[in-house]
Amino acid sequence: QISADWTEVLRRVGNDSLFLTPAWISSWLETFGRHLRPSALIVRDSLGVPHAVVLVTIRSEWVGPLPIRTAYLNATGEHRIASEHNSLLCADDTLQITRDALMGFLKQRNVHLLYLSGFVDVKAKALVADCHWRPVRGFSSEDRYVSFSDVRASHGGYLAKLSKNTREQIRRSNKAYESL
Secondary structure, three states: OOHHHHHHHHHHHOOOOHHHOHHHHHHHHHHHHHHHOOEEEEEEOOOOOEEEEEEEEEEEEEEOOEEEEEEEEOOOOOOOOOOOOEOOEEOHHHHHHHHHHHHHHHHHOOOOEEEOOOEOHHHHHHHHOOOOOOOEEOOEOOOOOOOHHHHHHOOOHHHHOOOHHHHHHHHHHHHHHHHO
């Protein structure tokens, strides 16, 4: 139902992450949607044009005798399924309005914890800056840089640049895949 809005906002905002594409989002909605029942928060202007879209999955997790309501943005909340390079899907000029709408939405639903799964640190900090609603947790996406010219110049290739333990794990994985 949100596909057209998602695609329109994505087209205008641009995208550098597979994990914000309609293909990824529709796949996890098809797989987990009925069970998780995420909400779609859509920020529109007065003409009804969408300027921001965020999927919010809210789950209750027990910590001792207390239920903690946790919200996940554009993520399933299934810790086995990790989204990288996650972000709010909104234009920079609508970030404040989107943040305010999101924080109000979370407060209405008595959310205790916001889990920013796969958000790049800069975007996570921008999202919660000056918000009185806390706490926030989650893992941060990392960009790994590899200089291919250094790899080409080395005698052992890419594997030679890795630790002995990592090389051994890769070799074991390769053998396991080959046996399949």
